[in-house]
Amino acid sequence: xxxxxxxxxxxxxxxxxxxxxxxxxxxxxxxxxxxxxxxxxxxxxxxxxxxxxxxxxxxxxxxxxxxxxxxxxxxxxxxxxxxxxxxxxxxxxxxxxxxxxxxxxxxxxxxxxxxxxxxxxxxxxxxxxxxxxxxxxxxxxxxxxxxxxxxxxxxxxxxxxxxxxxxxxxxxxxxxxxxxxxxxxxxxxxxxxxxxxxxxxxxxxxxxxxxxxxxxxxxxxxxxxxxxxxxxxxxxxxxxxxxxxxxxxxxxxxxxxxxxxxxxxxxxxxxxxxxxxxxxxxxxxxxxxxxxxxxxxxxxxxxxxxxxxxxxxxxxxxxxxxxxxxxxxxxxxxxxxxxxxxxxxxxxxxxxxxxxxxxxxxxxxxxxxxxxxxxxxxxxxxxxxxxxxxxxxxxxxxxxxxxxxxxxxxxxxxxxxxxxxxxxxxxxxxxxxxxxxxxxxxxxxxxxxxxxxxxxxxxxxxxxxxxxxxxxxxxxxxxxxxxxxxxxxxxxxxxxxxxxxxxxxxxxxxxxxxxxxxxxxxxxxxxxxxxxxxxxxxxxxxxxxxxxxxxxxxxxxxxxxxxxxxxxxxxxxxxxxxxxxxxxxxxxxxxxxxxxxxxxxxxxxxxxxxxxxx
Amino acid sequence: xxxxxxxxxxxxxxxxxxxxxxxxxxxxxxxxxxxxxxxxxxxxxxxxxxxxxxxxxxxxxxxxxxxxxxxxxxxxxxxxxxxxxxxxxxxxxxxxxxxxxxxxxxxxxxxxxxxxxxxxxxxxxxxxxxxxxxxx
Numbered sequence: 001x002x003x004x005x006x007x008x009x010x011x012x013x014x015x016x017x018x019x020x021x022x023x024x025x026x027x028x029x030x031x032x033x034x035x036x037x038x039x040x041x042x043x044x045x046x047x048x049x050x051x052x053x054x055x056x057x058x059x060x061x062x063x064x065x066x067x068x069x070x071x072x073x074x075x076x077x078x079x080x081x082x083x084x085x086x087x088x089x090x091x092x093x094x095x096x097x098x099x100x101x102x103x104x105x106x107x108x109x110x111x112x113x114x115x116x117x118x119x120x121x122x123x124x125x126x127x128x129x130x131x132x133x134x135x136x137x138x139x140x141x142x143x144x145x146x147x148x149x150x151x152x153x154x155x156x157x158x159x160x161x162x163x164x165x166x167x168x169x170x171x172x173x174x175x176x177x178x179x180x181x182x183x184x185x186x187x188x189x190x191x192x193x194x195x196x197x198x199x200x201x202x203x204x205x206x207x208x209x210x211x212x213x214x215x216x217x218x219x220x221x222x223x224x225x226x227x228x229x230x231x232x233x234x235x236x237x238x239x240x241x242x243x244x245x246x247x248x249x250x251x252x253x254x255x256x257x258x259x260x261x262x263x264x265x266x267x268x269x270x271x272x273x274x275x276x277x278x279x280x281x282x283x284x285x286x287x288x289x290x291x292x293x294x295x296x297x298x299x300x301x302x303x304x305x306x307x308x309x310x311x312x313x314x315x316x317x318x319x320x321x322x323x324x325x326x327x328x329x330x331x332x333x334x335x336x337x338x339x340x341x342x343x344x345x346x347x348x349x350x351x352x353x354x355x356x357x358x359x360x361x362x363x364x365x366x367x368x369x370x371x372x373x374x375x376x377x378x379x380x381x382x383x384x385x386x387x388x389x390x391x392x393x394x395x396x397x398x399x400x401x402x403x404x405x406x407x408x409x410x411x412x413x414x415x416x417x418x419x420x421x422x423x424x425x426x427x428x429x430x431x432x433x434x435x436x437x438x439x440x441x442x443x444x445x446x447x448x449x450x451x452x453x454x455x456x457x458x459x460x461x462x463x464x465x466x467x468x469x470x471x472x473x474x475x476x477x478x479x480x481x482x483x484x485x486x487x488x489x490x491x492x493x494x495x496x497x498x499x500x501x502x503x504x505x506x507x508x509x510x511x512x513x514x515x516x517x518x519x520x521x522x523x524x525x526x527x528x529x530x531x532x533x534x535x536x537x538x539x540x541x542x543x544x545x546x547x548x549x550x551x552x553x554x555x556x557x558x559x560x561x562x563x564x565x566x567x568x569x570x571x572x573x574x575x576x577x578x579x580x581x582x583x584x585x586x587x588x589x590x591x592x593x594x595x596x597x598x599x600x601x602x603x604x605x606x607x608x609x610x611x612x613x614x
Numbered sequence: 615x616x617x618x619x620x621x622x623x624x625x626x627x628x629x630x631x632x633x634x635x636x637x638x639x640x641x642x643x644x645x646x647x648x649x650x651x652x653x654x655x656x657x658x659x660x661x662x663x664x665x666x667x668x669x670x671x672x673x674x675x676x677x678x679x680x681x682x683x684x685x686x687x688x689x690x691x692x693x694x695x696x697x698x699x700x701x702x703x704x705x706x707x708x709x710x711x712x713x714x715x716x717x718x719x720x721x722x723x724x725x726x727x728x729x730x731x732x733x734x735x736x737x738x739x740x741x742x743x744x745x746x747x748x749x750x
Contacts, residue, residue, distance in 0.1 A: 046692070046695075047643065047692060048640045078692060079643070082644060083643075083644050083645035083648050084648070093644050094644075095637055095638075095644065096640075126691055126692045127643070127645075127692045128643070128645050128658075128692075129644075129645055157691075165689065165690075165691055166689075166690070387688065387691070388691055391678070391688070391691065391694035391695050391698075392675065392678055392694075392695045392698075393695065395640070395668065395669075396640075398668070398674070398675065401675070401677070406679070407682070408682065408688070
């Protein structure tokens with residue numbers, strides 16, 4: 001089939017940026033799922049996973065009793081498909097998966113487990129196979145249903161409509177607006193000029209009694225809203241959505257920038273708009289412009305490319321409808337988010353079309369690039385928040401390597417530090433922030449680090465995807481004790497479905513709940529309301545040094561920050577005392593309304609279930 | 615520019631790894647064998663060289679933090695480790711200004727040089743292993 005040469009026209013308003021906050025899902029996406037738990041092949045075996053290894057992992061899940069704790073999905077990541085489609089359809093790589101995926105699904109289902117697979121919204125998979133879902137969404141949805149797939153993880157490689165991984169870098173043309181120098185709004189005077197392709201008159205003289213003609217300078221009259229747009233001395237650029245793949249910026253707040261003009265006109269009616277712009281094909285300066293006017297999207301498409309990004313020209317005339325008095329005209333480009341949402345939605349559309357009764361979990365994995373915390377809930381169950389947690393994945397005989405702290409995304413603490421301020425994006429009616437798969441059992445992380453890694457992910461309602469070769473695990477060894485700690489898993493799977501909020505940090509900040517902190521030399525206290533009226537509280541030493549201070553949080557703080565989410569606020573607030581259960585040691589104690597931990601070893605955590613005593 | 619047929623032949627001559635063995639060991643992917651006349655991108659060559667070390671000769675990975683000087687290291691998420699391993703071991707060099715340029719085709723010089731460095735590495739590793747065995 002032939003692919004389109006540009007992003008599709010979005011006729012469904014639900015796919016648009018302005019609908020991101022309306023809480024509506026697309027294509028009857030089913031909600032109210034707790035975070036998914038299971039095993040994914042990537043961290044353990046990279047592209048080297050095989051049918052035999054996968055069966056061994058399914059067997060091990062049963063042998064280790066992990067299925068009884070909630071680990072249910074066995075997921076094949078990249079490297080399992082034939083490199084090209086067969087008769088337009090996906091097919092199995094015959095050396096590594098000789099029996100095919102239906103047979104493997106049957107094997108896994110036979111164990112009482114569920115089967116998951118991987119793909120991309122681009123033309124190819126990350127490892128190169130030319131079998132991405134782009135343009136094949138409906139066929140692929142049907143194929144996955146035929147194979148008995150219960151879970152689909154979908155990456156963002158080779159995506160056509162953004163400068164994503166392995167994509168043409170020039171695809172940024174679709175996801176950034178051009179540089180904008182000015183606009184002219186007119187009535188009854190401008191068409192002739194524009195049609196003749198001459199420079200539009202930039203004065204305000206009217207051509208007739210009811211004519212209107214006014215130029216608005218981006219620098220002098222425009223207002224930047226949201227985040228990211230840059231005003232230079234002559235023009236505005238960087239109108240688009242901030243790329244969230246790296247760890248540099250906060251995920252909280254607006255992630256896109258717009259240029260707005262207030263245009264006051266004497267009479268309601270149709271006006272003509274001309275934009276003076278210069279375009280490029282790189283982040284910060286693209287070719288795609290959206291123009292919003294009231295509730296209408298007056299323009300949504302590519303502008304004619306300019307000679308270079310410093311040569312400004314006038315657009316063709318764009319018709320807009322204005323009301324009498326003040327109007328807000330928005331120049332923007334939200335296509336990075338809208339295009340990506342549309343591609344994921346196409347898969348969900350297929351699932352809904354071919355198996356409306358089936359509840360397939362969709363794991364969105366575009367690595368935080370398009371700020372999926374804003375839109376992911378519409379079609380997905382979780383969304384990755386950053387680039388990968390490790391690039392040193394294992395293979396058969398090699399556990400791979402993870403880090404506790406690293407400069408880029410490749411560490412437990414980098415992923416945690418972003419996810420911990422994202423609790424307001426998560427919930428049963430939305431889905432879950434995904435700081436990537438667990439690295440427990442990989443080289444580079446000791447037992448203490450792995451315990452805290454497990455605590456962090458459980459408290460933050462992150463999907464719990466094991467990423468190690470389970471043949472290395474024996475019942476009762478330290479890895480098994482960590483991944484099978486039922487009390488900790490219960491936090492993750494608690495029916496109330498609330499991600500922990502950071503209520504305190506030792507780093508000076510304005511708001512511990514929302515301030516994005518990358519200084520790892522700190523202790524955090526995070527707290528999570530539970531369905532039985534109790535609260536889980538974790539004291540986390542994020543740093544790799546021992547901390548000998550005294551760290552406390554009181555009931556008043558917990559109520560203030562979590563009260564609106566608690567199952568029984570009054571009982572907690574008015575309790576005479578509190579029973580504390582240490583969820584790693586099992587020790588219990590009773591105390592008053594202040595909960596304190598004295599000293600924390602490097603990378604360690606203390607996690608209490610705090611139960612009000614009447 | 616080197617095509618897969620040439621790379622496979624060169625590897626077979628130097629390391630005695632046939633295409634069938636390479637597939638069985640997981641050194642070659644199915645896509646490597648799809649079109650023998652296709653040119654080999656540097657990122658795929660990096661994967662193949664790394665996996666020869668790892669799977670044929672059991673040479674363990676080294677820490678890759680120092681490879682972050684490559685400005686395009688994270689452009690290829692599935693080959694970060696492969697590129698880092700061959701870069702840090704001197705098997706493949708950056709093209710210029712700390713750019714690995716993984717999507718460019720590998721040249722004959724780069725292929726021969728890579729195989730030569732691997733030869734030296736294996737010889738050194740084998741010598742150390744023999745020495746340790748003798749001490750035991």
